[in-house]
Amino acid sequence: MKKLVVFFLSLFILINCGKSSEKNSSETSVDQETQNWARPGSQGQMSGAYFVYENTLDVSDTLISVDSPQAMMTQIHESYTTEDGLAGMREKKEIIVHSDESLILKQGGLHVMLMNLKEDLSENDSVEVTLEFTEAGTVKFKLPVKSNK
Ligand SMILES: [Cu+2]
Numbered sequence: 001m002k003k004l005v006v007f008f009l010s011l012f013i014l015i016n017c018g019k020s021s022e023k024n025s026s027e028t029s030v031d032q033e034t035q036n037w038a039r040p041g042s043q044g045q046m047s048g049a050y051f052v053y054e055n056t057l058d059v060s061d062t063l064i065s066v067d068s069p070q071a072m073m074t075q076i077h078e079s080y081t082t083e084d085g086l087a088g089m090r091e092k093k094e095i096i097v098h099s100d101e102s103l104i105l106k107q108g109g110l111h112v113m114l115m116n117l118k119e120d121l122s123e124n125d126s127v128e129v130t131l132e133f134t135e136a137g138t139v140k141f142k143l144p145v146k147s148n149k
Contacts, residue, residue, distance in 0.1 A: 037146040038127040041117050047071070049112035049129050049143050050105050055097040061135040063095040063103065068129050072116035079108050089113070097133075121145045 041047035049068070055061050068074045077089040092110065097103045105111050112129055114121075121127060125145040132138055 036141070036143050038114070038121065038129075038143040040123060040125075040145050040147060041114070041121045043117050043120050045117055047114040047117060047121050047127070047145075048107070049114060049127055049141075050107060051112075051129075051141055051143060052105070053097070053103040053131065053139065053141075055099055055101055055103070055136070057135055058099055059135055060096055060098045061133045063097065063131055063133055064093075065132040066112055066129065067132075068112075068114055068127060070118055070121065070127055071114035072118060074115070074129070075113050076105075076110060077113045078110050123147055 036051040038049040039047045063076065066074050066076050075091045076093075076095060078092045079087065079089045081087050089111075095103060095110070103110070114127065123145055127143045127145060129141045129143065130138060131141070
């Protein structure tokens with residue numbers, strides 16, 4: 001039963017993911033990449049959160065988990081395109097961020113996926129995202145909900 005749920009969830013992700021990939025990533029300006037925001041969504045649906053985290057430590061760090069109180073399940077996803085041009089996304093469990101480098105979460109790239117929202121997310125709301133690193137520990141973000149750009 002659990003496998004079936006995962007299967008349908010994957011299917012749902014694949015369908016929804018296409019939307020975020022409509023824009024050619026090369027068209028994304030640095031400004032947009034570095035903007036902190038989250039996508040609006042209805043209860044039970046999905047949202048994406050986008051922001052930049054800079055590793056200011058002297059050592060490499062590893063992102064090991066992500067959480068949000070506003071979603072039943074939160075994951076880090078990476079977007080990809082198949083040879084046939086189909087867009088999809090998959091969970092990324094661990095991400096290494098080297099010293100003085102930034103983790104960029106943006107549309108069409110790595111992003112935080114909020115699944116099965118507990119509440120509606122509308123413009124002017126904010127989304128809380130908590131990242132857990134092996135070195136930096138817990139890092140919290142508060143992101144404004146903005147309509148699609
Ligand atoms: Cu995703």
